[in-house]
Every structure is written in C-alpha cells, then in structure tokens.
Amino acid sequence: MNRTTIIIGAGIAGLLVARRLQAAGENVVVLDKSRGVGGRMATKRVAGAVFDQGAQYFTVRTPELASLAADWAALDLIRDWGGAEHPRYISPAGMTAVPKHLAAGLDLRREHKALAVRRTDSGWTIELEDRPTLAADRLVLTAPAPQSLALLKAGAVSLPDAWAGEIAALDYHPCLALLLLLDGPAAVPAGGIAPEAGPVRWLADNTAKRVSPGPGAALTVHTTAEFAAAHYAKTEVEVFALLEAALEPWLGGSRVVTTALHRWRYSEPRRTCRAPCVWLPELQLGLAGDAFGGPKVEGAVRSGLALAGSLEV
Numbered sequence: 321m322n323r324t325t326i327i328i329g330a331g332i333a334g335l336l337v338a339r340r341l342q343a344a345g346e347n348v349v350v351l352d353k354s355r356g357v358g359g360r361m362a363t364k365r366v367a368g369a370v371f372d373q374g375a376q377y378f379t380v381r382t383p384e385l386a387s388l389a390a391d392w393a394a395l396d397l398i399r400d401w402g403g404a405e406h407p408r409y410i411s412p413a414g415m416t417a418v419p420k421h422l423a424a425g426l427d428l429r430r431e432h433k434a435l436a437v438r439r440t441d442s443g444w445t446i447e448l449e450d451r452p453t454l455a456a457d458r459l460v461l462t463a464p465a466p467q468s469l470a471l472l473k474a475g476a477v478s479l480p481d482a483w484a485g486e487i488a489a490l491d492y493h494p495c496l497a498l499l500l501l502l503d504g505p506a507a508v509p510a511g512g513i514a515p516e517a518g519p520v521r522w523l524a525d526n527t528a529k530r531v532s533p534g535p536g537a538a539l540t541v542h543t544t545a546e547f548a549a550a551h552y553a554k555t556e557v558e559v560f561a562l563l564e565a566a567l568e569p570w571l572g573g574s575r576v577v578t579t580a581l582h583r584w585r586y587s588e589p590r591r592t593c594r595a596p597c598v599w600l601p602e603l604q605l606g607l608a609g610d611a612f613g614g615p616k617v618e619g620a621v622r623s624g625l626a627l628a629g630s631l632e633v
C-alpha cells in the first residue's frame with residue numbers, strides 16, 4: 321500500500337503540496353480546523369455583501385507563480401488588478417477562489433482541528449479535537465509557525481538543534497480586519513489605498529473590485545500591527561469607534577449600515593526562515609508556509625512548491 325502523507329493546513333501552501341503529491345500518486349489527506357478553505361486567502365459574506373478579509377490581492381514576481389497565475393487566469397479564477405512594478409491579481413469570486421480550485425479532488429477534511437502530533441515507530445499520529453486520532457507515514461505542517469510548533473510540543477516532539485531555535489523565533493504581526501457595508505459609494509480609490517500614517521494600513525472597496533455585488537460600498541479595513549496589538553480584544557463596535565475619525569474621509573458621505581470584525585492573530589511573518597521549507601527525513605516531517613518561503617501569497621506558494629519538490633524525491 322502507498323504511504324500516506326497528512327498535511328495540516330488548507331492554505332495555499334498546504335494545498336499546493338497536496339496537489340503535487342497526489343499528482344505523483346501519493347495518498348494525501350489535508351486537515352483544516354476551519355469550515356472553509358484557503359486560510360488567510362479568506363472571503364466572507366456579511367448581509368449580502370462579499371469581503372476579502374485576509375489577502376487582498378497577490379503580486380507575481382517569480383516565474384513559478386507567473387506560470388500558475390497563467391493557468392488560473394485561463395480558468396477565469398483571477399484577473400489582473402494592475403500594479404506598478406509587478407502584476408497584481410484579484411479573484412472576482414473572492415480570494416478563496418484559487419484555494420477552492422486547488423482543493424477540488426483532494427481528500428480535504430474541514431473542521432478537523434489538530435491538537436497534538438506524535439511520533440510512532442513507523443510514522444505519526446494526529447490527535448484531533450472531538451474526532452478519532454489519525455495515522456500517517458509522513459506529516460506536513462503548514463499552519464503559521466507558532467501553531468505548528470505548538471502541535472509538536474503537545475506531542476512531545478523536539479526539532480533538531482539545527483532548526484529548533486530559528487523556527488521558534490518565527491513570529492507574526494497581528495492585524496484587525498474591520499468590514500464595513502455602506503449605504504452608498506465610498507471615496508476609496510478603485511485599486512485600494514495604503515494610507516501613509518495612522519491606524520489604518522489598507523483600505524479597499526470590494527464592490528469596486530467587483531467581488532461584492534453592491535450597490536453600497538463594501539470596505540475592508542486593515543489596521544496596523546501596533547493598533548491590532550493594542551486593541552486586539554476589543555469588540556467591533558469599540559474598534560469602529562476608535563477608527564471612525566481616520567475612516568471618515570474615505571466614506572464619501574455614505575453611512576455605515578453593517579460592521580464585522582475579524583482578528584488575525586497571525587497576519588504576516590515578522591521575519592522569515594533561511595530556507596523556503598524544512599524537510600526532516602529522519603522525522604518524516606515537513607514544515608512550510610509564508611514564514612518559510614517569504615511573506616505574502618507568493619512566499620507561501622514558493623514554500624509549498626519547494627516542500628513538494630523535497631517530498632517527491
């Protein structure tokens with residue numbers, strides 16, 4: 321019987337590893353704790369409006385991603401969103417569209433939250449919340465690095481000295497995503513805006529992106545890491561009250577009719593690992609994700625492809 325690889329995390333990194341391994345004839349199971357797919361490439365529906373609440377677009381600098389982007393564009397999953405130096409892409413159906421496409425045909429188990437991963441004589445066991453334990457020959461962890469490390473720690477697995485310190489130092493900036501549905505148009509540029517100062521670091525209108533049906537603007541507001549750290553536990557009403565003055569010029573005189581808040585504890589890595597992925601044959605354990613391949617969707621893609629390359633050998 322073929323060996324089985326379990327991949328924890330159905331973000332873009334984990335899904336790319338899974339697709340490559342499955343195409344090479346391996347048995348692959350992907351586990352994700354959430355109900356959706358795509359991790360931080362997240363799209364949320366609120367009161368009939370549609371919001372990209374994590375990644376807003378992705379930029380293409382490398383030939384690997386350029387080649388994937390050409391395939392996705394041919395399937396109408398993404399469209400060009402301009403870009404000064406490098407092309408930027410969005411998904412008209414929301415940023416989860418590409419991960420959903422990658423997940424098709426995979427054994428993907430949603431709402432499967434891993435609590436601990438343990439070594440056995442012949443591989444791994446994965447202890448899950450409210451579900452039977454699973455077994456695998458190989459294990460791939462693609463959650464944000466602190467969450468992957470917590471799973472290893474819970475299973476009393478130590479990483480080799482050559483990697484332990486560096487991986488333990490991979491931490492992330494937090495971000496608060498405030499979603500605002502307006503009763504009319506906003507005054508946000510069609511390509512989104514990154515204000516130079518203040519608590520808001522990014523604003524985009526999902527209706528102008530044609531992700532949300534309109535007619536009212538559907539704004540995604542991302543705060544700076546400093547603001548998120550200071551106000552992480554506040555409610556959406558409190559966060560909106562704190563940001564209202566900074567947001568006022570962008571609302572174009574329209575009224576906010578609905579708000580929602582998403583807290584991203586792990587938004588983007590503060591620093592990245594020296595290697596695009598880590599494969600430890602002695603443990604049959606791989607680690608990937610944007611903390612390895614570099615920040616942003618492109619770094620996560622790079623990391624997933626690199627790990628798939630190591631595993632296929």
Ligand SMILES: Cc1cc2nc3c(=O)[nH]c(=O)nc-3n(C[C@H](O)[C@H](O)[C@H](O)COP(=O)(O)OP(=O)(O)OC[C@H]3O[C@@H](n4cnc5c(N)ncnc54)[C@H](O)[C@@H]3O)c2cc1C
Pocket residue numbers: 328329330331332333334351352353354357358359360361373374375376377378379432433434435462463464467471495497542584586587588608609610611615616617618620
């Ligand atoms: C607010 C915000 C804005 C961003 N903006 C941009 C942008 O404009 N452009 C850009 O390129 N990038 C952007 N990014 C970054 C981009 O989204 C990420 O770099 C990329 O999506 C990371 O992919 P990944 O596969 O490494 O990790 P993730 O997408 O985080 O996937 C990890 C998965 O692991 C799952 N998981 C975690 N723990 C467990 C567990 N115990 N059991 C089971 N499953 C688990 C999670 O549910 C998640 O689905 C943004 C991110 C955020 C949060």
